[in-house]
Amino acid sequence: MDRRLSKPERSRKVRRGESFPLDLREGFPLNDSRLEPRSRSRRRESALILCLKSKQVRRLTSAATRFTGRAGVRARAALKGTRSARPCLQWIVLFGFFVVAVQSQPIPKLTSVSPEWIQRGTTSVVTLEGENLSEVTGFIFSGEGGLTATNAPPPAYSANLESSRGGIVPGEDDERKLRVSVTVAPEAQLGARELRAVTATGVSEPVIVNVDFLSQITEREPNNDTNHAQLVELPVAINGVIRESAESDFFRFKAQKAQRLIFDVYAFRSGSPLDSSLALLDADGKELVRSEDVNGLDSLIDFTVPHDGEYFLQIRDFRYQGAKDFKYRIVAGELPCLDGIFPLGGQRGKSVEVSLRGRNLDALSKMKLKVEPTAPMGQQEIRARTAKGYSNPVLFDVGGLAEFTETEPNNALTNANAVTLPVVINGRINGEKDVDQFKFKVEKDQTFIFEVEASRFGSPLDAVLYLTDAKGKVIQQNDDTVGADARIEQRFSEAGEYVIRIRDLLERNGEDFAYRLVVRPPKPDFTVSFFPDTPRLYRDSYTVVGVEVQRQAGFDGAVEARLENVPAGVTAEPLLVPPDSTVSPMIVLHASEVAPLGRHLIKLAASGVIDGQRVNHEGRPEANGRAVREAFLTVLDKPPFTLEPVTLSARTEQDQSTAVEVAVRRFEGFLGEIQVTAEGFSSGKEPLTRNVELKPVTVRATDGRATLNLKAKLDSETGTRLILFKGEAKAEGQTVVQYSRAIPLTVDPFPFTLANSLPRLAITALPPDRKSAASEAEFSVKANRRGWFTDDIRLKVEGVPEGIVINSTNITRGASEAAYRIVASDKAPAGKEVSLTIIGSADVNGRSYQFRAPPLKVTINAPASENGSDQAAEKTASAK
Template identity: 30%
Template sequence: MKDQDLPVGGASRRASFAVRRARQAGGDGRRRAAAILACLLLCVSALAQQQPRNPELAYAYPAGCRQGAEIDIKVGGQALFGAEQAFVSGSGVTATVLGYKRPLTIGEANRLRERLEEAAKKLTGEARSLRGRLTDIGALREAAREAGITDEQLRALDEFRRLRTDPKRQPNPQLEETVRIRLSVASDAAPGLRELRIRTPLGLTNPVRIHIGSLPEVAEVEPNDRLPDSCIGSSMPVVVNGQIMPGDVDRFTFAARKGMRMVIAVSARELVPYLADAVPGWFAAVATVYDADRKEMPVREVRGPGPDPTLLFDVPADGEYTLEIRDSIYRGREDFVYRVAMGELPCVTGVYPPVVRAGATTTVRLTGWNLPSPAVAVRLDEPGVHDLATALGSTASVGPMIRLAVDDLPVVPEKEPNNTGAQSQPITLPSVVYGQIGRPGDADLYAVRGKKGDRLVADVMARRLGSPLDSLVSILDSKGRTIAVNDDYEDKASGLITHHADSYVMATLPADGTYYVRIADTQAGGSAEHSYRMRISAPMPDFELRVTPGSIGMRAGGTVPVTVHALRRDGFDGEIVLALKDAPQGFTLSGGRIPPGLDRVRATLTATPRDPVEPVRLLLEGSATIGGKTVRRLATPAHDMMQAFAYQHLVPAQDWLVAVTGRFWPPPPRVADSDSVVRLPVGGTARIEVPRVGGALAGTVALELSEPPPGVTIESFTMRPGGGVLVLKADGSAKPGARGNLIVNAFITRNAGRAANDRQGQARRVPLGCLPAIPFEIVAR
């Protein structure tokens, strides 16, 4: 294959080969450095024209595997060329990269067509013989042999034609490249969601979700929109894997017996949480059951915090039924993947009480279908929110995600009747109360005593636990007048919830006396499953941390920016000190402070100068002084995902992984003292020493601020032997008191000369990474 026909990764491979040759060349260090720089410039130029800088994954299909099985899956995304390794979170699952594929570009397809045409002319002497005989497979293959075109290239050309001529399909560069991966799952591998990442020469991808299960699995066989797929038959329980393409409807026939209590649990958004370029921002799966006469069957549909449906189907008679899966508005593409668990499977739809005291054994009642027992004793020692299946020590249940809260405060059940102020239930602060909005129009009131100036908090968990309750919370005075009210409160820690239906309110009490905390359903709904957990207390300041991105690819010895988000609770606004915990030798964090009042800060991570073979799992810890005590919290890794072109969500990841590749060359810049706070006066300047700058190429290094605060710029960067001086400037628009970290990117600048698509003298910039984060504060002059 010629250079112009190379796959996307060709430029990277050619540049890598050239760098190796340059390193082997004779001459002094400066000449070798210049040769390597030229190669790097070619590589960066080619990659910038062809691919985004970071490799990204969009989906995996099939999106799971059974324990003890081996399966080949396809993972789609972009910038995946040169895929080297695949990693699955947890133990018991190994992933092996089998191959990489991408569609032809327009230019490649045109060149193949031209070669076929030329070959056909030679064979027949007719100028347009091939165009008139495209359906003649024999003639096409004969021309391909004459032109030296392989069967694989012919298939790629046919796929290109089909994709370009399908009126329902639109080009999606973010889905075009695929990597085949073989999953091998041990028989004792823990079931549940796992994360799959791929390592490429450009770094480590974001994770995509796959599910390890215990049930037999089948995959759809297309076409199945008109003639249903019979892959299920009577073999239940089973998990069905499928993909929805534009306008697609997948249908599956299955045999069922009268009296069966079937659970049909769809996983779609659970696998691909958000779509950046689609509205509403996820695959909105719709599931319907029909009988043999195409009559829609009555089912009960239940949903947890997310939109994936679970159908509860009482089979009315022996016979054949059809399950239909589609998107709510008939969209579709490769990342519209789903899994459906079907059969007489256990399905929990509710738990009561929804909260238990930490360290105490509590019997909880379960509602749902096919449950072995309606009551289970649980004991959990760690406060927080736990998946119910994990809390029960079982993963057999399918269906909506139900969670159980664990608190270390006194846990108090509601006592009916408590619908009015006169009937209100008195409680002592602090307490966690739980109850049910048991019928439409119901309300629960709790009475507390307070003094003038006290602050009172009511914090509800319902929707976040899987309850259908859409809470409305009010704080009333003794005469029933509203002091504060809240319907929905956005909890950024719950990145997978889009309708934040839980309430949170904090109010300052205007006088001594009795106050009432009232909770009801905003939509006047109510049932036994409309349960809630509500903390009523004085403010309890605290914080959580999220660190993004959850996957990092970097060169050995290099530095990259990371963002740490502070999720502050109950008015906590103090400083948070950040540090790596038990990190491997050589990894360092710079800019490890979140100033008081700020919700996020950009810090930097510097990698070990060595090249680890496997990705490294890092831990980030934050500490703060609250009420005279040191409070420590581990950061949860997350990915900042876009939904429907506009909304951002911090979606939690299981691991914070860093993949370190070969040694950084030339060495990136450093700062003399990256821990000292640079105080920058409004209208003035500040000098920063940069003692190490790019080795032999120091004279070509340029610096640039990334996302600087308003009014802050680089006034100058002056080189001198062995280092340089960076001068920062704050103009009149800079705000005194602003604090945080400055992120400074470094580049090598060189004149690239004249190329086919360049103007003479056009400058090229090769990124070197960034300087360690520089803490700053804007001060009045």
């Protein structure tokens, strides 16, 4: 058998450092140790050797001449080829390679992970997809630990090559995929974790991996009919994709008589567009049962095995559609399955007895739960556990108010349950035309919120709320304020007894129509988020973290925000968000020249005063507008350039411009172009450009400064905000972004604006002896005075042609409008359209302001003929 390369491959010439495809012929001995794939580290070493042998070594000459002492002697000796050259040369190249590589490495980005589920107590290989993944050196998992990860070796090649002199290794397909070996401890907590990739230059955004107790199987094509069904062993979790239209995936399994098997599909509930149709078939392919739309659009089969043997499981899209995002997950086996629990929550620090409904629960129908005083508030997942394993998760709410469970009958005013507010009422709409009613007493001028929590727990209840007086007269009703959950807020002008009533909109009912009705007074509060979740900061440089305050129930106090866990050498001044601020403020970070390099977990602490008490909240990090669990600051070595504001503060008015200047400082001979712009925020997270017009400026190698022109829009928000200069450049083939320290930009209101009452009008050019209203027209100019301005506004009209007469007028002190009258004579340019512009001016505090109203379009018509021949005669005369 011929083991040689083909002729084109034998004769090909390859440049150093070049990767190239190679066709491997059959016949290589697979047990030849020389053909083992090299490790990732070995490949990097080979690349470094190639770099040593290439012309790139010459670039280190100037760097070596800058070394001093023994290092300089050895460096220069290395480049001259003396006896000490080899170890010195390796040292120089390694040092230079490290510095350049670290500075030029791009930031890793993650877009997906596959598979998304991993089994507890095992080691699995997952594939990360994204960008810039070739230099990933570590991984971070959120949560309480129990998960670790390392770079996985590349898949085994069926054949390989080894070069005779080294330096030629198998090349990776691209930098968009990375194989990762994930080890999950046996005691690791079940549920979702965030996974991030780490390089020397930053931390990626997270992707979600889920820890499960079941064995995980990925569907393997072809499996599109019973003849090619994929064999699986129950219990198991099957992860697959319906990739094409009309595709079906088949799985084959063995089962024993009397087993109660659960097949639970997760697609719709996980955000997949798949509308599943799930079927069980016997060994002959005969359909035994089919399921659709049990949990939303997700299928669920509860099957008792009639006899020992093999069976088939088929899944497809109900509409026979398919695509790469039509993902599904099937939990299959003799497993416990929870249909629901009641009540849906409990009070922190108290015990609650929960009833369970489901299948394979081994007679477990009730369970007493103790909610610890330190249990986190809000929703969390709970599972039932039997000898067969864990059930599917259901949501359970931890609250801080007293709990009350409804007692039937309570369908009428006469038997309404009495409750004391504030309270959380647990109930079920369970019975034909069931209505639950609860009576309570309030004091005059008390305000309460009545909020149903049902659909957010997966309950099918579409609640309707009625607030009535003691006689049943409806005061207020509501449906679907938050999804399918109703909400009423009422201020009671009179003390007394009232009733709150709840039912299903369509009068449906059942054990699963559970709800929590939370009744509480409005509580002023706030939450805080910050972004990005992965800021990067160079030594001796600046960066920013944006902060957004969400105010609730009328909270109007100031909020203090500060970053915690920042390393020594990094400063982040605390931020005070004033009560009336609508702009997302920024925390400016600065790193000294000795700040420790690497990543650092950071948090944001926020505090405010509510009802005389200081309230503390932890800020929630966000990645691209999505809430995440953790945030990381990466400190990098000195950048190739920095920015320093020359203008220390800026001020302008609406519809006016101001110039700001920034100095550029370059390092290490960096001569690349730098694009400089300004950044900041408008209301909320709106960019600065929502209110300010600006164009980036390109700073060339010979320039040391940049001047930006900032023009506040006419409708710009007024007040003071922080802005920064942002510089962006290419260095070593990668994008480097730098920020300056912040400066204040103040936008003052323009004293007035003008607007015409009409956008256009028409008049007719007539001689003085022809009296007609057609030669006249009227319109007005209206002034919008801003703030304190009430003085006169002087007006003039620009663009008036010959033959048009328009009166002069002004808008007097305190007035808001001026009238104009236009008269056209026979000298006006008939048949044309002209633009008239009203210009207003006023003097304020020794400064003259001028505003141009939008142009008024005036159409000048020719006069109509007095008899049929007049116009023709005029044309003839004109021609002569």
